[in-house]
Amino acid sequence: MHINAPEPALRARRLGRAHYFPEVTDAEWNDWRWQFRQRITTLEALARHLEIPPEEWQDRAESLRDFRMGITPYYLSLIDKDDPNDPIMRQVVPLAEENLFRAIGEEDPLGEEQFSPVPGITHRYPDRVLMVVSNNCAIYCRYCTRKRTMYEGATPDVELDRMVDYIARTPAVRDVVVSGGDPLNYSNAKLEQILSKLRAIPHLEIIRIGSRVPVALPQRIDDELCAMLAKYHPVWVNVHFNHPRELTPEAALACDRLSRAGIPLNNQAVLLKGVNDSAATIKSLCQGLMRMRIRPYYLYQCDPVRGAEHFRTTIAKGLEIMEGLRGHTSGLAIPTYVVDAPGGGGKVPVAPQYLLHYEREKGRAVLRNFQGNLYEYFEPSQGTDELHPVPPPSGGRLRSSADPKAAAKKPAKRRISGKIGSAPVDENGSINAAANGASNGSDASGEVEPVVGKSRWVHRGPSTRSSVAAQTTNGNGHAKP
Ligand SMILES: *Cc1c(COP(=O)(O)O)cnc(C)c1O
Ligand code: SF4
Secondary structure, eight states: OOOOOOOHHHHGGGOHHHHHOTTOOHHHHTOHHHHHHTOBOSHHHHHTTSOOOGGGHHHHHHHHHHSOOOBOHHHHTTSOTTOTTOHHHHHHSOOHHHHHTTTSSBSSTTOTGGGOSSTTEEEEETTEEEEEOOSOOSSOOTTOTTGGGOOSSOOOHHHHHHHHHHHHTOTTOOEEEEESSOGGGSOHHHHHHHHHHHHTOTTOOEEEEEOSHHHHOGGGOOHHHHHHHHTTOSEEEEEOOOSGGGOOHHHHHHHHHHHHTTOOEEEEEEEOTTTTOSHHHHHHHHHHHHHTTOEEEEEEEOOOBTTOGGGOOOHHHHHHHHHTTBTTBOGGGOOEEEEEEGGGTEEEEOOOOOEEEEETTTTEEEEEOTTSOEEEEEOOOTTOOOOOBOOOTTOOSOOOSSOHHHHHSOOOOOOOOOOOOSOSBOTTSOBOHHHHGGGGGGGOOSOOOOEEOOOSBOOOOHHHHHHHHHHHSSSSSOOOO
C-alpha cells in the first residue's frame, strides 16, 4: 500500500514520539488500550510535556472545570512544542481565552435538545436522525458543539435501547448518524450490540458512524473492528480531520483499513481560527484527504458554543477559502461549506456566488469563473424547444431546418469588458451588488457586461426571444398558464 508521507516541511515536526515518549516501546505505542489509558487529562500531566505560562494556569484550570481534557499520547506527539500557536495543540489544549470569553456562547447552540423525541436522539430532518450513543471521546476538542453531553460514566443500556426503539417505530428514518461522544470508543462487543439492533430494523437503510478515532487514536482501527463493522453494511464512516498535519501514516493506515472493509469515508472539518483558517491549509487538507481516499464532505462554520469564541471566524473568511478551492483543485476535493443555523435551523450551505446576474425573462445569465472572468450565457428559448445550430467552421453538414437566417448568423462576440475581484464579498465583508441580484433576476438592475462564451450554438437574441414568447404564451411574456 502506498501511504503518502507528510510534506517535508511537516515531516521535521513529526519527530514527536521520540521527543515526548522516548521510553515507550513499539508494542505499547501501537496498542490502543495503552494510548487510551495514557491520555493526558490534567494540567499537571500536560505541564510535563508542554510549557504552560504561569500567568495562564488559573484560566486554563477554570476552563477544565467547564469541559474536560483528553489527549492521547499519539495526538500529543503531533504537537510542535516550540510553536505557542501550534494548530494541533490549539484543538485539544485548554487556553486562557476559553475562560476569558466563557460568557459568550451557548450550551446547546444547535438546539439539539429541542428536537429530541427521546434522550440521545435528535430528529431534525425528515428521513434521518442523529443518535448520540456515548459521552466520551478519544480526545476532547475544545470547540466541541456537544461538550454539554460529555460527562463521566457510560450511557445506560436502557437509554440506548430507547433510542433504537424510537428508530424502529419511526418508519420515515432511513439513515442514522451514530455519533457522540465517539462510538468507536466502545469495545467491539458493545458497539456490535448497538449496530446489530439497528441493522435489525427493516426500514433503516444506512448506518453512519461519526468518529474522530482515526484522527486521535488510529491504533484502534484494527482488522477485528473493521471485520465487525463490515457485517452491518451499508456502513459509512464520517471522520474529522481539521489539519493536514493530522494526515499521518498511522491515520492513513487506519483509514485504509476502513476503506478496504468497504466503508466509504467522508470528512467533516470544522473551520477554526488559528488552526485551519486559510485557503492554503484547507486545500492541503482536502488534497491530502483525497490521497487517503477520503472525500471532503463538510466544512463547518464553528458553532457558537460556550468557550469557543476564540475559534470562530467570519463567514467572509469561509467564502474566501471556498473561492480558493473551486477551480484551483479537484472538484472532488471541495467540501460543502455549511453554517449550522442557531436553535436547530439545521445545516445551511453557504457558497460563493458565481451566478452574478440572471434575467429569467430574457433567459440571460452572467457567470463568473474561478479566475474572475465573466461569461454571458443564454438559456434555451422560452416556450419552444427549437434549437438554431450554425454551421461548424469546417463547413460540416449541420443545418438548421427551422430558421436558415438565424443559422447563418455568426455567434455574437463581445470583448472582455473586465474582470471582477475574485470574491463576491469585498474586504469589508459586504456582498457584491451584482451577486446580490443574481437569484431573482427579473428585478436585477446593474447591467453586467460579460465575455461571450465560445459556443457555436446561437440562440435568438433577446428581441426575437420576446416576440416568440409573446406568440406562444399568454401574451405578457410569461410561459406560465
Ligand atoms: C448533521 C446532522 C444530520 C446529517 O445531516 P446530513 O446533511 O445528511 O449529513 C442529521 N441530523 C442532525 C441532527 C444533524 O445535525
Ligand atoms: S471528537 Fe467530536 S464529539 Fe468528541 S470532543 Fe471532538 S468534536 Fe466533540
